[in-house]
Structures are given as C-alpha cells and as structure tokens.
Amino acid sequence: MKTAVLICTFIILCLPALPESGGTVRPAGHLTFASHWLPQAQFAGYYVAKDKGFYSEAGLNVDITHATASIDAPSLLASGKADIISLFLITGIAVRESGMDLMHFGQISQHSAIMLVARKSSGIRNVRDLDGKKIGIWKTGFDEVPRALITREGLNVQWIPVLATVNLFLMNGIDAMTVMWYNEYHQIYLSGINEDELTPFFLSEYGLDIPEDGLFCLSSTMQTRKDDLRKFLQATLKGWEYAASHRDETLNIVEERMNKAHVPCNRAHQSWMLDKMIRLITPGEKQVSQGRLLEQDYRNAWDVLHPGGNESTRLPYRAFHFSLMD
Amino acid sequence: MRKNTLSFRLIRHIVLFCAALFVICFGVYYSVARKNLRQSTRQNAIQLADNTVGRMEQILRPAEKIPENIAWMLESGLIPKDSALSVLTSVVRSNANIYGAMIAFEPGFFPDKGRYYAPAAFMNGDSAIRTSVLGDQSYEYFYMDWYQIPGMSHISYWSEPYYDEGGGNSLMTTYSVPFYTWEEGQKKFAGVVKVDLSLEWLTRMVSEVRILKTGYAYVLSRSGVFVTHPEQRYIMNQSIFSVAEELGRPELRDMGRAMLAGESLMIPGSNPEGEKIWTWITPIPSSKWSLAVVLPHREMYSSLREMNLILLLIVVAGLFLLSLYSIRVIEMLTRPLTQFAASARLIASGQFHTPLPEVTTQDEMKELHDSFAFMQKELATYIEHLKETTSAKEKIESELRIAREIQMGMIPHIFPPFPDLPQLGLYAMLKSAKEVGGDLYDFFMAGNKLCFAIGDVSGKGVPASLFMAVTRTLLRSVADKEHSPANIIRSLNRSLTTSNDSSMFVTFFLGMMDIETGQIDYANAGHNPPVILSPDGTISWLPRTQNPPIGLFEDADYAEATFAIRPGDKLFLYTDGVTEAENASRELFGEKRLSQELSRCSRQTPKELVSTLETTLAGHVLDWPQSDDITMMCMSLNE
Incomplete structure (x- = not known):
C-alpha cells in the first residue's frame, strides 16, 4: 500500500514535466506495449501474438517494451513511451487514485497468484500459526493483499521487507514469505526445497482471489483509439490461447525475448511460470469471460486497497474500467 | 596338416583347453582388476576433491577472519567510526582476493550520520583503492541479502555468488559478519561487516580438477546454483534443480539435495548422453557450498581395456606359438x-x-x-609252420581224393546195370559226409539171381572206408561160393571178426532175388529194414530181425527169411543217413517223412524216386553240413 502510494506520488510529481499524453503523433495502428516487469513467461501471450503475427493480422503494428527496476510501467505510459501497459489490478487502482488519468480496458489474469509459504519444519500448518512470526514481503510493492489477509485474520506479524531473492527465507532468517505462485514459489523449489516440505497459503483460497495482470492506457488513448485497443486485447487473448496449446514453441519465443533483453533464462522456471500463468488466465469457476474484469473483483481489489473504505468513497467500476468487448 | 591326424586332434584339444583355461583365468583377473581399479579411481577422486576443498578453504578461511576481526574490534570499540575507512582500505590493499570491504550500520545508528551509514573501500581498476560512504534511497543496503541474512539469523554468511557489474563483471561472493552493541545490558544488532571476494580463483581451481579423460568437477552454491561448471551456460543461470526439472531427472534433484545437506557420498548416475557416471560430492565447509567430482564410468576402466587388449594379443600369439610348438613336438x-x-x-x-x-x-x-x-x-615262424602244415594237408587231401575215387570205383555206378534184363529196374546212390565214407551198396548177378546188399560201417572217414572196402571185397568173394544170404553173412562175420582189433562193425542187409519170380531170400545184420512200395502207394517195412551187426561176435548166428515182390512193386533200401539227416533246427528227416515221400513217388522209376528223395532231403537239410553218409538203393520188378 505504502509503496503504491509512493509510486503514485512520484508519478504525480513527474506529470507536469511530461509531454501531453496523446501529444505525440503516431501512425495509425501503431501501438507500444510495455510489460510491468522484465521479459519472462508472465508476458508470453504478448510475445506470441507479436511473433505469430496476430497483431499484424489485426492491422496493428505493436512494439513490445518493458519496465525496469528504475523505470516503472506507469512512467512509461505517462511519458508517452508506451500506449498500453500491464499492471497489477490493485496497482492500477492505486495509480489511478493518485491522479493519473489511466483506464483499465482488459483483464488478462483472473486469479490471484500471491501466496504465503512457510517451511513445515517451522511448525506452521495453518494461518493462525503465522501469529507472531516474521514474514518476508516485497519491498517493491504488491503487498496489499497479504497484508489484508493478516489484518482480516487479526494476526500480529512482523513484516520483513525483502528486495528480490528468497535467500533470507532459505536461510531461515524469516518464518514465512510472500511469493508468487508462478515465480518465487518455484524458485524456492529450484533451490532444493521439496513442495512437501512447505506449507503454502494461496490467498485465493482465503477469499482474496484478486485478479492481477490487467491492461491499462491513458483516457485520451481510450477516447481516440478504441478500435486499436480492442484489436490489441483480442489479439493478445489469441496469443495466450496459442501459447496454451503450443508450450514448447512459446517457451522458445520467451527464451528469445529474455536473451535479447540479457535477462538470464532458466527454461525449467519459465516453463513452470507459463503453466501457472495459463491457469491464472483461465476464469475457471468465475462468471467472467477472458479479458474482462468482473465488477466484484474490482470491488474486492478496491476494498483491499482501502481497508475500512465504503461504497460512497469507492471509485465507480465504470469510471475505472472501460469494456471494449460489449 | 590334415584334419584327421592324431597330431591335429591332440593340438586341437590342447589349444581348446588352453583357451578355456585362459577364459577362466581372465574372468577372475578381470573382476579383481576391475574392482581394484574402481576402488583406486574412486579413492583418487575423493583425494582430489579433498585436496581441492582444502585449497579453497585456505582462501575462504583467512577471508572469513578479516570481517570477523573487524566485527570484534567494532564491538570492542577499537575502531572509532571515523577511522573505519582507513581500516577498510588497508584490508583491501593487503588481501589480493578481496575486492571490497564494508562496515554497514543499522539505519540511524549514528544520529549525526543520518539514516544510512556504510563506509566502504573497494578496488577501482587494477590497483587504485576507492573509499566511499555508501547508503541512500537508491542503495538501501539493509535490504540486501548480505545484510539482512546475518542481521536476521545472527550468523556469519557467505552470500550466493553473483556477478558484480562494477567489479569487471567477475563472479563474486560476499562474506558478512554481524556485529552488536550493548544497550542497557542488552545485546543489540548494530550492523554488518562484509568483504567481497572475487571467485576467479575458485573457477580456476575447479577447472584444474582433471580426472580420467573427461572427468570434471563443479561447485554448487548453497541454493544449488552452478557456481562453476564446464558447461558455461549453466554457471549462475541454472541450479542443479532446474537442470533436473528440465531434463526430467529426479535423481539429479536428490543428489542436489544431498549436496546442499553437506553430505559426502559417491553417487551413481548418468550424464545427459545416457552414459553412466559416478559423482563424488563433498561439502566446502566454510561457505556451505558443495563440490562434485564426476567420473565417467567407462573411462574408469579404460586402462583396463588397454591391458585387456594387450593380454588378448599375447594370448592369441601364445596360443599360436603353442600350436606351432605342439605340432613340432607331436610330429616328432x-x-x-x-x-x-x-x-x-x-x-x-x-x-x-x-x-x-x-x-x-x-x-x-x-x-x-x-x-x-x-x-x-x-x-x-607261424607262416613257416603254416606252409609246412598246409603242404602236409594238401598231400593228405590228395591221397584222400584218390582213396575216394578208389572207393567209388568199388561200388557199381553204371545205370541201368543190366541192360539185358529189362524187367529189372535198379538205381542206387552214395553220398559220403567226408572224402571217404563207411556206407556201401553192391549188386551183381549170381547165377540167375540178383545179389544186392547195403551196409553202414560204424564210424566215419578213412577207417570206416577201409572196413567198407574189406567188407565189399569179402562179399564178392564169398558170394561166388555161397548162395544163401545167411551163410554169406555168417562167413563175412567170421572173416571180419577175426583180427578186428579196432572193434569196428557193419550193419548189413543182403538179399538174393529171383528175377523170374520176385522171391527174395535175405538176411539182415542189424540194418534198417528195407521198404516194399506198391504202385498204389502202400508201403510196408520188412520186419526187424534180431541179428547183430557183422564184426562184433564171431559166433553170432544169422537168420534168413524170404519174401516176394510182385511185378510193379519196388524195394527201397537206405542207410540211417537218410532218416537221421538233420537240419539247422536239429530236426531229423525221420521214418515218417520217408514213408510219406515214398508213398508219393510210388509210380516213379527207381532212378526218379532216388533223385526225388535226394532233392527232398536237400530241401530239408538246406545249408546244414551233412553229418552222416547217405545211401539209397531202389529196385523194381517190371511186369
């Protein structure tokens, strides 16, 4: 929460210095998409859509770029270096509420991949056992949902901010750690800890199935390039669909992207990530079709972001999300 | 060499036996040598690993001492906060492997220094040392692993190796030691002292581990990441667990876990090409990393294979030479x-x-x-003797042949004997079992009567033939003067009994037939009774008499009897050679068979009858050697 606010503040401060959104004249059908993290299988659908020509089939000319540790995705959007960005839904709400005029127009993942994980050897078997324990949490953000769980359960824990690695957890410096199912959870496994040695808490199983990766653009883009955005969303979903049925080919595409960006690639890990992303994208029991944002999910996300908030202060769903699929 | 010679067979046996012996010896030798070689190769690998680990420790252990000493000095107040930089500089200067050193204090530890305070010294280029006080919003060192882990776990910590972008992109590791202050008697975490070590030496050291032909070594970090590996792309990019997952080989994961657990083990496995390998794993105690030494199974025995080849050549050559030598010796x-x-x-x-x-x-x-x-x-000697015997035998045989001719010449053998007496039919035959025999027959005209006789001398061969000749000669001379058969026989008996030292005798039948009337006077000296054969096939035997054979008793008396044959009847006389003719089954021809055959031939002429009987006898005896002389005589009085 705090991090999200910090990011938003930073963006607001930067805004006046940035060119007017939409001020850059772009050729029709040209779009730049920025993923909110470095290239990896989390964004496989975009790479596949690009490399398999789904974007160009839709008449789009899409460039794919990515945020880095020093420049985040909203900054790329604000500076006009990207037309479309991906963001966690909650981050997107926070950025919007911080004053940036961005709109949500597509929801890629439909489920939460956030989980807490503890070693069985530490005696932690259920959520109550976390009381009084040290829990690692990302210093860079995405911490709202686990914090919401601990608050809701009325537990008193010591949050330990960590940067990027799981080493503190591996070295038993902390009792539990916040991880992404598709990422750090597998990194722990790839550090030699077997799954049966871990107690996992999937937040989705505790009523906090908040969707994550969503697609955002500036309101101005929304007004002028609705058609391109729709095509982008549809082609992206097609990319994911292709990725789901062509895992090996998709992994090759991902690997190529990572190599090009000089990001170390570990195929076993990317394969795990791809597999989990495809599961997260599939709506499953949720009454929503791919690409859309369920209003209830939006409300849940907003509530997590605003503990103690109420209906009257909540940003209306329609003001945040623009459905291109109707 | 021909294949069926004794030498060839001998050599074949010898060579085959030697080859079998070699196979057995080789089997024993091979299994023992293999075991020893495996043990020694493994021992080598373990030794090599231990040495390598020892050399690593010689670098890691002293490096650990530096931050530990600084931490101790900080805790003891021996380093004033403003002299930290100079201490760190001297550390970097005096330790070749140390790239940088830092004392990082807890946020706001010195109120006058602000939130961040981390004096550091590090190499800048090859020789220059730069000092700096680090820590700001963009470098919040207290969230770094090297700081957080010792801070949270209160242990000294060798970090996971990493590529330091500022340090010439070389592989580095950091050793960090927590230090404490005492506030109101409470021990309180105050910060971390760390040194950064270049790992170039480690990479070099591990790459120098050479065992067998393609054996190699690698090092895993504490989380299983490849710190060194001959496969460049693995280094810092893959963990043994990711490789295990990628290749679908759970046994590799198990090995990785054993390595991380600090075990020392020899583990069997296979490389990605599917060849068997052995991996000796052993921990690097200070950094808690693990060293693996890989031995290709096939190469473990390559020297043995070479030796086997040489041995095989020697054996083949040896067997060849052995064959040659054996050929020589055996031929000799x-x-x-x-x-x-x-x-x-x-x-x-x-x-x-x-x-x-x-x-x-x-x-x-x-x-x-x-x-x-x-x-x-x-x-x-034998042949010489044989020659003599043979010539003697030939002489005797020739004499016997002559004797036979003489004997045969003594009995009438021209048939019909009396061409001028057409009413008289007569035929006789004599077949000796040996060259000469003891049977006899005779007939001649004495006045107007036909005198006929048949006899069988006891015994066989020359003595019997001589006795027969004497009997026949006496008969002729006696019959000249006497016309009564009984008297003739009596006379013969007296003559033959006298000086009969060898006690030979002769059964004898003598008849005198009036060829006009058919009346026959006869005397039978112990001979088989003759047979009268009517044309209708009826046969009748002359009654047996009690007269003894001639030559036994000088005073013996001989009775005379008379009977008559009618025209058309036949009189058949024979010796016991006929009825006692034996075949292979020892069956006698017998009187019964004789009478049957005679009945069947009742209408034949005497010659035909004798010939038929001769043929029938031959059919009975077949190839069985004749044991007794056979004599038959048949006469008829025609109408």
Whole structure:
C-alpha cells in the first residue's frame, strides 16, 4: 500500500514535466506495449501474438517494451513511451487514485497468484500459526493483499521487507514469505526445497482471489483509439490461447525475448511460470469471460486497497474500467 | 596338416583347453582388476576433491577472519567510526582476493550520520583503492541479502555468488559478519561487516580438477546454483534443480539435495548422453557450498581395456606359438607311428623282415617297437609252420581224393546195370559226409539171381572206408561160393571178426532175388529194414530181425527169411543217413517223412524216386553240413 502510494506520488510529481499524453503523433495502428516487469513467461501471450503475427493480422503494428527496476510501467505510459501497459489490478487502482488519468480496458489474469509459504519444519500448518512470526514481503510493492489477509485474520506479524531473492527465507532468517505462485514459489523449489516440505497459503483460497495482470492506457488513448485497443486485447487473448496449446514453441519465443533483453533464462522456471500463468488466465469457476474484469473483483481489489473504505468513497467500476468487448 | 591326424586332434584339444583355461583365468583377473581399479579411481577422486576443498578453504578461511576481526574490534570499540575507512582500505590493499570491504550500520545508528551509514573501500581498476560512504534511497543496503541474512539469523554468511557489474563483471561472493552493541545490558544488532571476494580463483581451481579423460568437477552454491561448471551456460543461470526439472531427472534433484545437506557420498548416475557416471560430492565447509567430482564410468576402466587388449594379443600369439610348438613336438613324437604303419603294411604283404623304425627313447614307442619286432618274428615262424602244415594237408587231401575215387570205383555206378534184363529196374546212390565214407551198396548177378546188399560201417572217414572196402571185397568173394544170404553173412562175420582189433562193425542187409519170380531170400545184420512200395502207394517195412551187426561176435548166428515182390512193386533200401539227416533246427528227416515221400513217388522209376528223395532231403537239410553218409538203393520188378 505504502509503496503504491509512493509510486503514485512520484508519478504525480513527474506529470507536469511530461509531454501531453496523446501529444505525440503516431501512425495509425501503431501501438507500444510495455510489460510491468522484465521479459519472462508472465508476458508470453504478448510475445506470441507479436511473433505469430496476430497483431499484424489485426492491422496493428505493436512494439513490445518493458519496465525496469528504475523505470516503472506507469512512467512509461505517462511519458508517452508506451500506449498500453500491464499492471497489477490493485496497482492500477492505486495509480489511478493518485491522479493519473489511466483506464483499465482488459483483464488478462483472473486469479490471484500471491501466496504465503512457510517451511513445515517451522511448525506452521495453518494461518493462525503465522501469529507472531516474521514474514518476508516485497519491498517493491504488491503487498496489499497479504497484508489484508493478516489484518482480516487479526494476526500480529512482523513484516520483513525483502528486495528480490528468497535467500533470507532459505536461510531461515524469516518464518514465512510472500511469493508468487508462478515465480518465487518455484524458485524456492529450484533451490532444493521439496513442495512437501512447505506449507503454502494461496490467498485465493482465503477469499482474496484478486485478479492481477490487467491492461491499462491513458483516457485520451481510450477516447481516440478504441478500435486499436480492442484489436490489441483480442489479439493478445489469441496469443495466450496459442501459447496454451503450443508450450514448447512459446517457451522458445520467451527464451528469445529474455536473451535479447540479457535477462538470464532458466527454461525449467519459465516453463513452470507459463503453466501457472495459463491457469491464472483461465476464469475457471468465475462468471467472467477472458479479458474482462468482473465488477466484484474490482470491488474486492478496491476494498483491499482501502481497508475500512465504503461504497460512497469507492471509485465507480465504470469510471475505472472501460469494456471494449460489449 | 590334415584334419584327421592324431597330431591335429591332440593340438586341437590342447589349444581348446588352453583357451578355456585362459577364459577362466581372465574372468577372475578381470573382476579383481576391475574392482581394484574402481576402488583406486574412486579413492583418487575423493583425494582430489579433498585436496581441492582444502585449497579453497585456505582462501575462504583467512577471508572469513578479516570481517570477523573487524566485527570484534567494532564491538570492542577499537575502531572509532571515523577511522573505519582507513581500516577498510588497508584490508583491501593487503588481501589480493578481496575486492571490497564494508562496515554497514543499522539505519540511524549514528544520529549525526543520518539514516544510512556504510563506509566502504573497494578496488577501482587494477590497483587504485576507492573509499566511499555508501547508503541512500537508491542503495538501501539493509535490504540486501548480505545484510539482512546475518542481521536476521545472527550468523556469519557467505552470500550466493553473483556477478558484480562494477567489479569487471567477475563472479563474486560476499562474506558478512554481524556485529552488536550493548544497550542497557542488552545485546543489540548494530550492523554488518562484509568483504567481497572475487571467485576467479575458485573457477580456476575447479577447472584444474582433471580426472580420467573427461572427468570434471563443479561447485554448487548453497541454493544449488552452478557456481562453476564446464558447461558455461549453466554457471549462475541454472541450479542443479532446474537442470533436473528440465531434463526430467529426479535423481539429479536428490543428489542436489544431498549436496546442499553437506553430505559426502559417491553417487551413481548418468550424464545427459545416457552414459553412466559416478559423482563424488563433498561439502566446502566454510561457505556451505558443495563440490562434485564426476567420473565417467567407462573411462574408469579404460586402462583396463588397454591391458585387456594387450593380454588378448599375447594370448592369441601364445596360443599360436603353442600350436606351432605342439605340432613340432607331436610330429616328432608320433613320426615312428607313421613309419610303423608303413612297416606294418609291408609286413602284412609278407615281407616279414622289413626294417622297423629306429626308436631311441625308452617309452611307449619303444614298447611298440619291441611288440612289432616280436610280432614280426612270430609271424615269420607261424607262416613257416603254416606252409609246412598246409603242404602236409594238401598231400593228405590228395591221397584222400584218390582213396575216394578208389572207393567209388568199388561200388557199381553204371545205370541201368543190366541192360539185358529189362524187367529189372535198379538205381542206387552214395553220398559220403567226408572224402571217404563207411556206407556201401553192391549188386551183381549170381547165377540167375540178383545179389544186392547195403551196409553202414560204424564210424566215419578213412577207417570206416577201409572196413567198407574189406567188407565189399569179402562179399564178392564169398558170394561166388555161397548162395544163401545167411551163410554169406555168417562167413563175412567170421572173416571180419577175426583180427578186428579196432572193434569196428557193419550193419548189413543182403538179399538174393529171383528175377523170374520176385522171391527174395535175405538176411539182415542189424540194418534198417528195407521198404516194399506198391504202385498204389502202400508201403510196408520188412520186419526187424534180431541179428547183430557183422564184426562184433564171431559166433553170432544169422537168420534168413524170404519174401516176394510182385511185378510193379519196388524195394527201397537206405542207410540211417537218410532218416537221421538233420537240419539247422536239429530236426531229423525221420521214418515218417520217408514213408510219406515214398508213398508219393510210388509210380516213379527207381532212378526218379532216388533223385526225388535226394532233392527232398536237400530241401530239408538246406545249408546244414551233412553229418552222416547217405545211401539209397531202389529196385523194381517190371511186369
């Protein structure tokens, strides 16, 4: 929460210095998409859509770029270096509420991949056992949902901010750690800890199935390039669909992207990530079709972001999300 | 060499036996050598790993001492906060492997220094040392692993290796030691002292581990990441667990876990090509990393394979030489045999004085030579003896032949005997079992009566034939004067009994037939009674008489009897050679069979009848040798 606010503040401060959104004249059908993290299988659908020509089939000319540790995705959007960005839904709400005029127009993942994980050897078997324990949490953000769980359960824990690695957890410096199912959870496994040695808490199983990766653009883009955005969303979903049925080919595409960006690639890990992303994208029991944002999910996300908030202060769903699929 | 020679067979047996012996010896040798080689190779690998780990420790342990000492000095207040930089500078300067050193304090530790305070010294280029006080919003060191882990776990910590972008992109690791202050008697975490170590030496050290031909070593970090590996793309990019997952090989994961657990083990496995390998894993105690030494299974035995090849060549050559030598020796030893065989052939052809091969040894060959020489001598003597015997036998045979001719000449053998007496039919035959026999028959006209006789001398051969000749001669001379059969026989008996030292005797039948009336006066001296055969096939035997054979008792009396034959009847006389003719089953021809055959031939002429019986007898006896003389005589009085 705090991090999200910090990011938003930073963006607001930067805004006046940035060119007017939409001020850059772009050729029709040209779009730049920025993923909110470095290239990896989390964004496989975009790479596949690009490399398999789904974007160009839709008449789009899409460039794919990515945020880095020093420049985040909203900054790329604000500076006009990207037309479309991906963001966690909650981050997107926070950025919007911080004053940036961005709109949500597509929801890629439909489920939460956030989980807490503890070693069985530490005696932690259920959520109550976390009381009084040290829990690692990302210093860079995405911490709202686990914090919401601990608050809701009325537990008193010591949050330990960590940067990027799981080493503190591996070295038993902390009792539990916040991880992404598709990422750090597998990194722990790839550090030699077997799954049966871990107690996992999937937040989705505790009523906090908040969707994550969503697609955002500036309101101005929304007004002028609705058609391109729709095509982008549809082609992206097609990319994911292709990725789901062509895992090996998709992994090759991902690997190529990572190599090009000089990001170390570990195929076993990317394969795990791809597999989990495809599961997260599939709506499953949720009454929503791919690409859309369920209003209830939006409300849940907003509530997590605003503990103690109420209906009257909540940003209306329609003001945040623009459905291109109707 | 011909395949059926003794030498060939001997050599074949020897070579096959030697080859089998070699296979057994080789099997034993191979399994023992293999075991020893495996043990020694493994021991080498373990030794090599231990040495390598020892050398690593020689670098890691002293490096640990530096931050530990600084931490101790900080805790003891020996380093004033403003002199930290100079201490750190001297640390970096005096330790070749240390790239940088830092004392990082807890946020806001010195209120006058602000939130961040981390004095540091580090290499800048090859020789220059830069100092700086680090820590700001963009470098919040207290969230770094090297700081957080010792801070949270209160242990000194060797970090996961990493590529330091500022340090020439070389592989580095950091050793960090927590230090504490005491506030109101409470020990309180105050910060971390760390040194950064370049790992170039580690990479070099591990790459120098060479075992067998392609054996190699690698190091895993505490989380299983490849710190060094001959496969460059693995380094810092893959963990043993990700490789295990990628290749779908859970056993690799198990090995990784054993390595991380600090175990020392020899683990069997296979490389990605599917070849068997052995991996010796052993921990690097200070950093808690693990060293693996990989031994390709196939190469463990490569020296053994070379040795096997040499051994095989030696054995093949040895067997070949053994064959050659055996051929020589056996041929030398068995050469006399061939010569003996040639000599034997010559001896067999009658050259009994053929020279034998010379044998100088005192062995079986000598025995064979002596046996041959003895055989030669014996054969020569025997053949000489045989020649003499044969010529004697030939002489006797020739004499016997003459005797037979004389004997046969004594009995009438021209048929019909009396062409001027057409009413009289007569035919007789005598077949001796040996050259000469003891049977006799005779007939002649004495006045107007036909005198006829048949006899059988006891015994066979020459004595019997002589007795027969005497009997026949006496008969002729007596019959000239006497016309009563009984009287003739009595006379014959007296003559033959006198000076009959050898106690021979003769059964004898003598008849006188009036050819006009058919009346026959006869006397029978113990001979088989003759048979009267009517034309209708009825046969009747003359009654047996009690008269003894001639030659036994000087005073014996002989009765005379008379009977008559009608025209058309036949009188058949025979010796016991007919009824006692034996076949292979020892069955006698018998009187019953004789009467049957006679009945069947009742209408034949005497000649035909005798011939038929002769044929029938031959059919009965077949190939069985004749044991007794056979004599048959048949006469008829025609109408």
